[in-house]
Amino acid sequence: MKHNSNVPAFLAKLWTLVEDADTNEFICWSQEGNSFLVLDEQHFAKEILPKFFKHNNMASFIRQLNMYGFRKVMHIDTGIVKQEKDGPVEFQHPYFKHGQDNLLENIKRKVSNTRPEDNKIRQEDLSQILASVHSVHSKQESIDLRLGTLKRENEALWREISDLRQIHAHQQQLIKKVSGEPILMNSNGKKPKYIHQIYDDKAICAV
Amino acid sequence: MKHNSNVPAFLAKLWTLVEDADTNEFICWSQEGNSFLVLDEQHFAKEILPKFFKHNNMASFIRQLNMYGFRKVMHIDTGIVKQEKDGPVEFQHPYFKHGQDNLLENIKRKVSNTRPEDNKIRQEDLSQILASVHSVHSKQESIDLRLGTLKRENEALWREISDLRQIHAHQQQLIKKVSGEPILMNSNGKKPKYIHQIYDDKAICAV
DNA sequence: GGTTCTAGAACC
DNA sequence: GGTTCTAGAACC
Numbered sequence: 001m002k003h004n005s006n007v008p009a010f011l012a013k014l015w016t017l018v019e020d021a022d023t024n025e026f027i028c029w030s031q032e033g034n035s036f037l038v039l040d041e042q043h044f045a046k047e048i049l050p051k052f053f054k055h056n057n058m059a060s061f062i063r064q065l066n067m068y069g070f071r072k073v074m075h076i077d078t079g080i081v082k083q084e085k086d087g088p089v090e091f092q093h094p095y096f097k098h099g100q101d102n103l104l105e106n107i108k109r110k111v112s113n114t115r116p117e118d119n120k121i122r123q124e125d126l127s128q129i130l131a132s133v134h135s136v137h138s139k140q141e142s143i144d145l146r147l148g149t150l151k152r153e154n155e156a157l158w159r160e161i162s163d164l165r166q167i168h169a170h171q172q173q174l175i176k177k178v179s180g181e182p183i184l185m186n187s188n189g190k191k192p193k194y195i196h197q198i199y200d201d202k203a204i205c206a207v
Numbered sequence: 208m209k210h211n212s213n214v215p216a217f218l219a220k221l222w223t224l225v226e227d228a229d230t231n232e233f234i235c236w237s238q239e240g241n242s243f244l245v246l247d248e249q250h251f252a253k254e255i256l257p258k259f260f261k262h263n264n265m266a267s268f269i270r271q272l273n274m275y276g277f278r279k280v281m282h283i284d285t286g287i288v289k290q291e292k293d294g295p296v297e298f299q300h301p302y303f304k305h306g307q308d309n310l311l312e313n314i315k316r317k318v319s320n321t322r323p324e325d326n327k328i329r330q331e332d333l334s335q336i337l338a339s340v341h342s343v344h345s346k347q348e349s350i351d352l353r354l355g356t357l358k359r360e361n362e363a364l365w366r367e368i369s370d371l372r373q374i375h376a377h378q379q380q381l382i383k384k385v386s387g388e389p390i391l392m393n394s395n396g397k398k399p400k401y402i403h404q405i406y407d408d409k410a411i412c413a414v
Numbered sequence: 415g416g417t418t419c420t421a422g423a424a425c426c
Numbered sequence: 427g428g429t430t431c432t433a434g435a436a437c438c
Contacts, residue, residue: 008415042249046293053416056293059266060417066432067416074431086253086263109415110433129336136343143350150357157364164371171378178385215427260428267429273420274428281419316427317421421434426427 007104010064013052015101023048030090033098035073037088065091068107214311217271220259222308230255237297240305242280244295272298275314 007015017027018036026044029036038044045058053061062072073090095103214222224234225243233251236243245251252265260268269279280297302310 010416042253046249055417057418059419062431063418063433064416072431129340133336133340133343136340136347140343140347140350143347143354147350147354147357150354150361154357154361154364157361157368160368161364161371164368164375167375168371168378171375171382175378175381175385178382217428262429264430266431269419270421270430271428279419415438417436417438419434419436422432424429424431426429 005105007107008068008109011068011096011104011107014065015096015104017048017052029098034096035090035092036096037090039088041089068109069093070096212312214314215275215316218275218303218311218314221272222303222311224255224259236305242297242299243303244297246295248296275316276300277303 017023018029026040026048027036027038041058045061046056049058049061050056055061070091070093073092075087075090093107095106097103224230225236233247233255234243234245248265252268253263256265256268257263262268277298277300280299282294282297300314302313304310
C-alpha cells in the first residue's frame with residue numbers, strides 16, 4: 001500500500017492489522033478474502049487494539065468500522081443448529097478485500113450532521129411557511145371584504161344604470177313627443193358608451 | 208424486594224446481581240451505595256451475564272442500562288494523573304440505590320419512536336401546509352383576477368352613470384324648457400336611488 | 415478524524 | 427420487553 005495515499009489512518013491501520021501474519025491468531029482475512037474475522041475478541045481488544053489505536057475497547061473499534069461503512073457479517077442459522085455465541089465476529093466492506101489495497105481509497109467515512117441540519121432547516125421552513133400562510137390568509141380576508149364591497153357597489157350601479165336608462169328612455173319618448181327628434185348627445189358631444197357594449201366580448205362571471 | 212411488583216425483569220435481575228454478595232467480586236455497590244461498579248468487565252460479561260440474561264455481551268448490558276436511564280459515571284482526571292483505562296465501569300440511576308428497592312418502580316424504560324413519530328408528523332404537517340399554501344395561493348390569484356374585472360366593470364359603470372346623469376340633466380333642462388316642469392319618475396313610478404346616496408355612509412376604499 | 419457514551423431501529 | 431447492529435452527538 002502506498003503510504004502517501006489519501007487513505008484515512010484507521011483504514012490503513014486496519015489493513016495492516018488484517019494483513020499482518022503475526023496477528024492472524026486474532027484477526028485475519030476470511031477464506032474468500034472479502035471480509036475479516038476477529039477470532040478472540042477479548043484478547044484482540046485488550047492486547048492488539050492498543051498497539052494500533054488509542055484504546056482497547058471493542059466497541060470503539062466497531063464504531064469506527066460502522067463509521068467507514070463496514071457491516072457485520074451475520075451468520076444465519078441453517079435450521080436447527082444454534083449459532084455458537086462465542087464464534088468469531090466478521091466484518092465486511094465491498095472495498096475491503098484481500099490483496100486489493102487499491103480499493104481502499106473508495107472507502108469513505110460517513111459524514112455527520114446531515115440529518116440534524118436537515119431537521120433544523122425543516123423547523124425554520126415550518127416557521128416561515130406558517131408565517132406566510134397567516135399573511136396570505138389575512139390578505140385573503142381583506143380582499144374578500146373588498147370584493148364583497150365592490151360586488152354590492154357594482155350591483156347598485158347596475159340598478160342605477162337600469163333606472164337611469166328607463167328615465168332616459170321615458171325622457172326620449174317625451175322629448176320625441178314634444179320636439180319630434182331624440183337627443184342622444186351628452187355634454188362631451190359624444191354618444192354614451194353603454195356598459196353592455198364594453199363587456200360584450202368578455203365573459204362576466206358571477207362572484 | 209416484592210416479587211409481585213411491577214418492576215421490569217431487567218431491573219429486578221440487575222438489583223439481585225448487585226446485591227448478591229457472591230458476585231461482589233465482579234459487580235457490586237459503590238461505597239456510597241448510589242451507583243454500582245463492574246470490576247472485571249471481561250469475566251463479568253462472559254461468566255456472570257449469561258447466568259442472568261440471554262447473552263454474554265457487555266454492549267447489550269450497557270444498552271439495557273441506557274434504555275432504563277442509567278448513566279455511566281465519568282471519572283474526571285484530577286490534573287496530571289491519567290485515568291487508568293481498565294478501571295471499573297460505574298453506572299448510576301437516581302432511583303437505583305443500595306437498600307432502597309422501593310425506588311425501583313420509579314425507573315421507567317424509555318419509550319421508543321417518540322422522536323421518529325414527531326419527525327413523521329412534522330413531515331406530514333409540512334406536506335399539508337404546502338398543499339394548503341398552494342391552494343390558498345391559487346384561490347388568491349383567481350380572486351385577484353375577479354377583483355380586477357369587477358374594478359374595471361365598476362369604473363365603466365361609474366362613467367356610464369356619469370354620462371347618463373349628464374344626459375338626464377340635459378334632458379331635464381330641455382324638457383323643463385319645453386314643458387315648464389321636470390320629469391323625475393322612472394317606469395316604476397318611484398324616484399331613482401342614486402349610487403352616491405347608497406354609499407354615503409360607507410367609506411369606499413381604493414383597490 | 416478518533417474515542418466514547420447514548421440512542422435508533424430492526425428483529426425476536 | 428430483550429438483544430443486536432448501527433448511528434448520533436459530544437468531546438478530544
